[in-house]
Amino acid sequence: MAQAIELPRNETGIETALGILKQQFGERFHTGQAMRDQHGHTTTWIRTQAPDAVVFAQSTQDVADVVKVCAAHKVPVIAFGTGTSLEGHVNAPAGGISVDLSLMDQVVQVNASDLDCRVQPGVTREALNTHLRDQGLFFPIDPGANASLGGMTATRASGTNAVRYGTMKDNVLAVEVVMADGSIIRTAQRARKSSAGYDLTRLMVGSEGTLGIITEITLKLQGIPEAISSARCSFPSVDAACETVMSVIQYGLPVARIELLDAMVVKAVNAYAKLSLPETPMLLLEFHGSDAGVVEQAEAFSALAEDNGGSDYQATTTMEERNKLWQARHDAYWAMLALRPGCKAVATDVCVPISRLADAVGAANTKAAELGLIAPIVGHAGDGNFHASLLLDMENADEVARAEEFVSWLNDLAISMDGTCTGEHGIGQGKRLYLTKELGAAVPFMAMIKRALDPDNIMNPGKILPA
Numbered sequence: 132m133a134q135a136i137e138l139p140r141n142e143t144g145i146e147t148a149l150g151i152l153k154q155q156f157g158e159r160f161h162t163g164q165a166m167r168d169q170h171g172h173t174t175t176w177i178r179t180q181a182p183d184a185v186v187f188a189q190s191t192q193d194v195a196d197v198v199k200v201c202a203a204h205k206v207p208v209i210a211f212g213t214g215t216s217l218e219g220h221v222n223a224p225a226g227g228i229s230v231d232l233s234l235m236d237q238v239v240q241v242n243a244s245d246l247d248c249r250v251q252p253g254v255t256r257e258a259l260n261t262h263l264r265d266q267g268l269f270f271p272i273d274p275g276a277n278a279s280l281g282g283m284t285a286t287r288a289s290g291t292n293a294v295r296y297g298t299m300k301d302n303v304l305a306v307e308v309v310m311a312d313g314s315i316i317r318t319a320q321r322a323r324k325s326s327a328g329y330d331l332t333r334l335m336v337g338s339e340g341t342l343g344i345i346t347e348i349t350l351k352l353q354g355i356p357e358a359i360s361s362a363r364c365s366f367p368s369v370d371a372a373c374e375t376v377m378s379v380i381q382y383g384l385p386v387a388r389i390e391l392l393d394a395m396v397v398k399a400v401n402a403y404a405k406l407s408l409p410e411t412p413m414l415l416l417e418f419h420g421s422d423a424g425v426v427e428q429a430e431a432f433s434a435l436a437e438d439n440g441g442s443d444y445q446a447t448t449t450m451e452e453r454n455k456l457w458q459a460r461h462d463a464y465w466a467m468l469a470l471r472p473g474c475k476a477v478a479t480d481v482c483v484p485i486s487r488l489a490d491a492v493g494a495a496n497t498k499a500a501e502l503g504l505i506a507p508i509v510g511h512a513g514d515g516n517f518h519a520s521l522l523l524d525m526e527n528a529d530e531v532a533r534a535e536e537f538v539s540w541l542n543d544l545a546i547s548m549d550g551t552c553t554g555e556h557g558i559g560q561g562k563r564l565y566l567t568k569e570l571g572a573a574v575p576f577m578a579m580i581k582r583a584l585d586p587d588n589i590m591n592p593g594k595i596l597p598a
Contacts, residue, residue: 135178135560138225138593144204145183145226151200152186152228159187170211170221170229176477176525176534177219177560182209182229189234191307191315191346197230198344198589199313205587210340212252212282215274217478218559220286220339224593230344232281238262239347246352247304247321252281252345259350268352271296274555275461281345287337289555291460294513295387295419296353298555300336307347308335311585321349334580339557340591342584356419359387360429361453362446363416364436365409369393369496372412373489375439376512380485384431388417391488391512393496395470396463399507403466404459409443414512415460417453460509464520467507471522479538481545482516482554491548495519495541502533516554543568558595567597 153160161167162184171181188194201208207227214221223229235251238259242248243266250259257277260269272283273290282288284306289298296302305319318331335342366372372391379386391414392400398410414436418428429446436444447453459466468476483491492508499506499519510517519541521534542552542565552558552565567574578596581588 135180135219135222136224136593136598140226141205144206148200148204148206148228149184152184152197155196155200156186156193159189161185161187167229169214170231171223173214173216173219173221174478175217175219175561176475176523176531177222180222180224182223183226185211185229185231187231187234191309194230194232194309194344194346195313195315197228198309198311201228201589202312202587205589207589207592208344209591210252210281210285210344212279212285213255213277215276215278216282216286216559217556218553218561220557220559220591220594222560222593224560227589232279232344232346235281235346241266241268242321243268245321246354247349248352249347249349250280251347252279252284254280256280256283263352264355267355269355270302270350271353272299272302275464280348280350284336284345284348285338285340286557287555289511289514289516291388291390291511293511293516294389295385300333302351303332303336303348304351305332305349306335306345308343308345310343311587311590315346319349337557339559339594341581341594341596342590344590358420358422358425358448359453360418360425360446360448361416361456362418362429362432362444363408363456364414364433364441364444366412366414366436366442367440369412369492370489371439371441372414373492373512375414375436375441376488377485378435378439379432380513382431382435384428384435385418385420386416386428386432386513387419388415389511389513390415390460391492391508391510391517392460392463393492393508395505395507396467396509399466399470400459400463403462403469406459415456417457463509467520467522470507471505473524474522475525477521477523477534478518478556479521479541480516480518480554480556481541481550481552482514483545483548483550485513485515487548487550488512488515488517491544491550492517494544498537498540502537504530504533504537506537511554514554515550560594563595563597566595
């Protein structure tokens with residue numbers, strides 16, 4: 132795809148580093164084409180740019196050893212988690228070494244009384260929550276995919292629970308990081324607040340591996356709510372659903388999740404999950420609290436929805452029914468693929484102020500129709516974030532070109548509405564061009580930070596910053 136960039140290769144340095152690392156890591160060092168391709172490809176339409184080798188790290192020291200070799204020979208090094216990123220984050224446009232962190236999958240420590248834990252980067256969110264369940268705790272950030280917590284930290288991930296619990300930046304207390312020279316640093320202690328020096332934790336959260344490789348994360352945890360209620364409500368239009376979302380936020384109703392599905396997505400979910408939901412725009416919600424509290428929240432939402440034409444409102448506290456409803460939401464990607472068999476779904480995301488959400492979603496539907504594209508929309512409506520999933524025949528060059536036009540237009544639209552070109556996917560390669568449009572004069576200062584911490588540009592080069 133057009134977004135993939137090429138950078139000059141340091142052939143001599145790469146050859147030397149490969150020889151050293153092969154001897155050092157033995158069976159955990161791989162140069163097979165299939166392995167390399169796997170580590171240069173994610174769920175994106177940006178073409179694969181494979182690294183020259185893959186090293187499976189088992190410890191922070193392993194990561195530091197790889198980085199020291201790469202630093203000595205000016206060879207790119209790219210961190211790899213589970214490969215669920217969407218904007219070409221793990222591509223190797225200048226070749227180099229992919230450091231696979233999946234074997235670093237230990238929950239190091241749980242401090243139940245302090246509601247925090249320390250984990251290695253290869254721990255997935257589902258594995259962490261399984262580990263925590265018996266202690267009455269959970270980690271709330273849920274991007275849908277079973278991503279690694281290292282990758283979620285590096286991309287500043289978000290998800291369905293963000294309206295109540297925030298994003299990764301709100302839930303990371305500290306990180307351990309291997310810097311570009313191989314040094315190992317810890318950015319903070321476990322205290323819930325600190326005024327000690329620059330906030331390096333926030334600098335690393337969302338840095339996408341361009342400043343260092345995260346090798347341990349200290350996370351905030353939450354107590355599992357006493358009661359959980361899920362609900363759904365249909366609306367005559369996207370505008371009506373979005374007006375209800377604004378009312379919910381302005382009313383101060385403490386919803387844990389509030390998701391928007393347009394009519395096309397509901398149709399796809401019905402067919403895929405064998406449901407019979409009304410095929411109109413829909414909000415899916417979840418309420419957390421006491422038994423009485425979730426009932427009150429559900430009733431308050433029902434009244435707000437009714438004012439905006441909401442209908443077929445149903446709420447449940449039964450775990451089986453709740454899981455069925457949210458599984459349908461998480462399966463939306465696969466359901467949408469079935470709308471056009473044989474095609475690829477290319478997901479893009481933007482985020483706008485909640486007051487502009489209806490305008491943005493409506494404009495996106497209109498633009499897709501104008502371009503002759505199928506683009507179902509789902510959204511984390513509580514914070515103005517939504518995703519358009521373009522269903523494309525990747526062999527049709529004209530269709531792909533129209534899709535690229537749509538994505539560019541959508542990014543520009545969000546920025547023009549005081550929004551952002553990415554609410555949670557990150558910049559990677561795919562959205563580099565829009566960073567300057569969005570942040571202007573701030574971008575050169577980001578470049579200064581990059582040069583100061585990574586003067587030889589070996590840490591995930593070609594990502595975030597414009598060329």
